[in-house]
Amino acid sequence: MSTFRTPLVVVGDALLDHDLCGRAERLAPDAPVPVVHGTRRSSRPGGAALAACLAAADGRPVTLVTALGDDPASDTLRELLAGRVHLVEVPLDGALSSKTRVLAGDRPLLRLDDGDGRARAGTGAAEATVTGAAAVLVADYGRGTADVLREALTAAAQRAPVVWDPHVRGDAPVPGVRLATPSAQEARVLARRLEEAEGDGDDAGLRGAARDARTLVQAWGVQAVAVTLGERGALLSHGETPLLVPTPAAASGDPCGAGDRFAAAAAGLLADGAFTEAAVQDAVHAATRYVAEGGARAVAAPDTAGAPAEASSDGDTTADAVRTAARVRGAGGTVVAAGGCFDLLHAGHVALLQAARRAGDCLVVCVNSDDSVRRRKGDGRPLVPVADRVRVLRALECVDAVAVFDEDTPERLLGELRPHIWTKGGDYARTRLPEQPLVESWGGQVLLLPYLDGRSTTGLARRAALTPATPAGPPQ
Template sequence: MRITVVGDVLLDVDINGAATRLSPDAPVPVVDVGDIRRRAGGAGLVATVLAQDGHSVSLVTALSDDDGASHLKRALSGVSVLTGVPLAPTPTKTRVRIGTHPMVRFDEGCAPAPVPASTGEMLAAIASAEAIVVADYGRGMTANTEIRAALADAVRHVPVVWDPHPAGSEPVQGVAVVTPNLAEAIAAAKAAGLEPSTGAGEAGRYLLERWGSSAVLVTRGADGALLMSAGAAQGIPAPRTNVSDPCGAGDRLAGSLAVHLGSGMDLAQAAARAVEDASAFLAGGGAAALAVVTEAPDAGPVVELKGLELVGADDLDPDGVQLARAVRAGGGTVVATGGCFDLLHAGHARTLAAARGMGDCLIVCLNSDESVRRLKGPHRPIVSVEDRAELLLALECVDAVVVFGEDTPEACLTELRPDIWVKGGDYTPEELPEARLVAGWGGRCVTVPFQPARSTSGLAAALAKVS
């Protein structure tokens, strides 16, 4: 599905460490930093999650040209980011945790920002979407008059889900669903002079009339949500979930709601599914469970992947693609290499280890048995594809295996879209047949030298002499 996310992006930074002593300068704990993790927040989180779900996502937002923006661009790999002229620094929220206990949060660049500019490309992304999520974080994107006009036109054709913010703009008339949380809904109702005891129902009815939307879905955390539409109210329970970090639940819900409405579900069913999706997202660790760039002292950047099962021999293709998307979404570098890998030997191991050192994950594109026979002859492969994949996955440097049946890995590469494609040989990277394809999405090709006197053919010939 083509989904456009409109809104404000933030950079979320988590500094995780341990504290075993107090500072001699003041009675405060000294945090020994274990790692630093960065990810896209706000509208960027909505876009990241939807892209990981396999949707074609365009993000209409404002990005600066500072260091924070460079981290955001890496974190938004896999998302088409459309932005106008930068007008304000990147808002950055840095959380310091000791173990799982939050200690302090630092906000930088979060002062009110001027209304950002728009471009024709940004407006076209709104007009061509099959579903739209507006993730308003009060940074001015939804106050742009051209953006608002485009959204006002879009509500007549596609479902638009609007996640509001107290410092943001009023939703345009005719939005399919507005999704305030309970505190936001009650605060808006109180500001209009309703009683301080206003509950979700009364607040929802007021906002439904005020905003002129088809529905208002008031989210209530562990209590689920309340759906208000055409004067009717429907409670939607949330599955029981052990939540350690609620960050990102509203973003997950808004994105899922837009997808379900765009796929043709009725309002009540789409809302119930969205609540379930948000609960499942939190059960999986919430925003913190996404693949994020991690910096460990003296170790350089690595990527931590939580909740991902790497590919096994019975189901080779989907998880390799999932891994590539997760690493890109977290700002990491995806490295891929390919070949038959029949009779795995030391030359293979050295090439694979060198490839893994170039990025944050290594995915091996493996020729199927039929593909090997076409390339090498009727007596090959010596080892079946299941065993070849299992042996490759046993290597610490290999993160996933994707099997392809064609004579070349081009279709496989198009799906994985690696940042770096590695091949062994004594030719230049430009001579590789895949060079132009990989360059098409901004990737590059790298060659590593063949290991002399180490080859499958030579090993097979030696084995034949002793058999």
């Protein structure tokens, strides 16, 4: 059963991005520059269009309000967006901005920018879309779309959650915005403009980010500012003592578009009613996974990105886990999967999952649904509902994705994931697993991992039941 997700309107400047990826193994004889050969060209939505596609990939309806023209780049972007988001256009003066990155492996060597088009004016359809939105994400890249719809955005911010991802070349967010999401560099530039004569704006690190965020909250009249800090996470400020939200794990990969992933995730969560702190925390996790899974180059293909995925009980999707496995496999990595009920997660579970993660390049955990656990363990189980079990598992640094299956055994799910390695605890050493023939059918391997003695959910539950309850105090 699909979980309903609030529709989101993304307003901002769309770009067209190209990557030329190849190998650089020598320098040119006539100049000290690398020679890139064996190049492969790919194109994808960029800017606000990337943010919109990422939000749609989360399984929610997305409308993109952006400026497009009659130029070839605009036509290409329309084709890339078809079937992924609903498009509401405003007129564009000039050619759509596009950028081309030349990469050797994952290392950018050069970027070429073309097109300097700007939004000319709003339209009645665009204004009605914005003012009637249930939630809005403004992806401002300084090319005028937010400017020509500023009045409509001001009205929207008074009645719906608005997230504003600013740009140093754009205007300030409208008053009442729920959350602004500048990078640390953007926050420093924008705050310095506002401070002008104060002159002590050279603080670096968390201290500087906290000071910049406080300045922006007060000057912009927004409810909160989350300064994104790359691999360090994000710093959330409502104008006073800030909250540091660290990344769940170090993620090496292409960070291009990570800010869009953060803003899109935060906007979607706020649209669905999450508190700002929870939205920022989950957005940090989403951005970290995005970088680890390949970044912008790993955005799903057009024929699948716009389709709402089948959701598990915690709002996450099996499709997300399948995409994670596919991306790692496509990059030549080793996909590891582990399965179980994970009811009352304990040290034995954690040791097993840590060992499984070390066997490959990503770990997908397959979790029994509540009905599946009940059929296996009896009417008294699970002790912890699947939404909470999934949330705890996803918080573990060693876990890259979680998927829920409703059957008694996970063969169907494994057929979608196609892991290189399927791991189980050592207590299965004397039995042949029912899923083993399936895993071996595509060349996969079943591995047993050591299990910590004396740790079990049943034992924990039994000891908890024997512990006298603390008498309840009088009502407060």
